[in-house]
Amino acid sequence: MAEEAIINNDSVQDQWGQICSQLKTEVGDTAFESWLKPLTLGSFSDGTMNICVPTRFMRNWVITHYSDRIHKIWEKKNPTIKNVNFIVQSVQEEAHGLYNPTCRSLLKKISSTPVPQNIYQSGSSFVANSNEGSLNDSLSVPLNPQYTFDNFVVGKTNEFAYAAARKVAESRNVSFNPLFLYSGVGLGKTHLMHAIAWHIKQQDPSRNIVYLSAEKFMYKFVRALRYKDTTAFKEQFRSVDVLMVDDVQFMGGKDTTQEEFFYTFNSLIEEGRQIIISADKSPADLEGIENRLKSRLGCGLVADIHPTDFDLRMGILNNKAQQLGIELPVKVAEFLAQKITSNIRELEGALRRVIAHSQLLSDKEITLDMTQDVLKDMLRSYDKRTTIDEIQKKVAEHFNISVKEMQSSRRARTVARPRQIAMYLAKQLTSRSLPEIGRKFDRDHTTVMHAVRKVEELILEDSSLAENVDTLRRTLEA
């Protein structure tokens, strides 16, 4: 109670005022105006001071950049304050009376000081919007602080899209409009879009960036129609400097939304604002999208991200491991990079599982055996693609012998070597155990183990054999 009372005591407001002046001199006017001025005091209880922030994006930013400092200064001024907590309070919530009572003071302030909403984050395309009708923007996903250019590993398959994204982020003037990124799932489109947003924000916090999924766009638009408030909807986009719409394939078949999008799009382009779009297909291949919109989408720069290759997968694994401060044995990385070829999201998921497992078991060392064990289920679904039978068949064909010979007891090098290679590939490309592989060749597990070691050695010594193995792996993985 006594603590609750402090909030009404002018001294806390005074302290906040002093803290703000101090921060202003420390961080400079521009940063202060953009990030700290919009903050307002909320309630105080149990030693925790709540501070209201208008958007999640700002909350993330403030926490990363300023919260330690704010906490330190405040603790010095008022030792009863043990924690400083940042709470999102959006302008819309205020305006529609959905405000959180914790942030009472914002309400007073809002009438006199418009809070800059420099960035609107979108709802995720994966989460269905369950509370339509509510005007609460808290469904929004904040920009992911991990999705930066620094954390983006560049390889042959994504270098073009990366270069285009960097160019757009770094250009003061609109360069390619729109920038259209496309690829299959989990290959980095959203990551690149967030990276562009972070970069622009960092260069110039005053630029108004709107990042949202096509689903969120539709949701907002439909809601505006329902509330007969399309003017306000349009208004939101008028002051936008950079508009990013993720996953526009979701607009397929939604004619009214497309129409609205088309107008928003055209007017922004005409005014020289930057637009960045992503989709799972090229503009021409998008289904259920009107032709005039398709041609509009394709009239800037179109950049696709190709499926990953082995090198990129290795790069990503090593990069992730390094970020997390994890020792990832080369063998384990190679195994994952060979196995999890579908997309980067799954590759990261697999790595995360392995790491979690090792940490849960009190820092159990990450080994190949443990990895195979932890990922058994996941790998089984991959195995459906590559079977031992298929490996035997392909390897036999490649070396011009029959599968029967491969499974026979013949020891001639012309047969034995392909057999060893097939065993090696079976170990690499399937999650079958050594005895299971052995059975398929009518051998026991020690023979398979020996074959795997032998081929590993030969790959290092004999480049033509290494090439053969590589070609076979590619064919089998294709």
Ligand code: ADP
């Ligand atoms: P998409 O939007 O194309 O479906 P995302 O951008 O969501 O894909 O990427 C999926 C995951 O893979 C994210 O966690 C992202 O950080 C990661 N990722 C994608 N590409 C790269 C890359 N080149 N370097 C590092 N991480 C990446």
Ligand code: MG
């Ligand atoms: Mg995405």
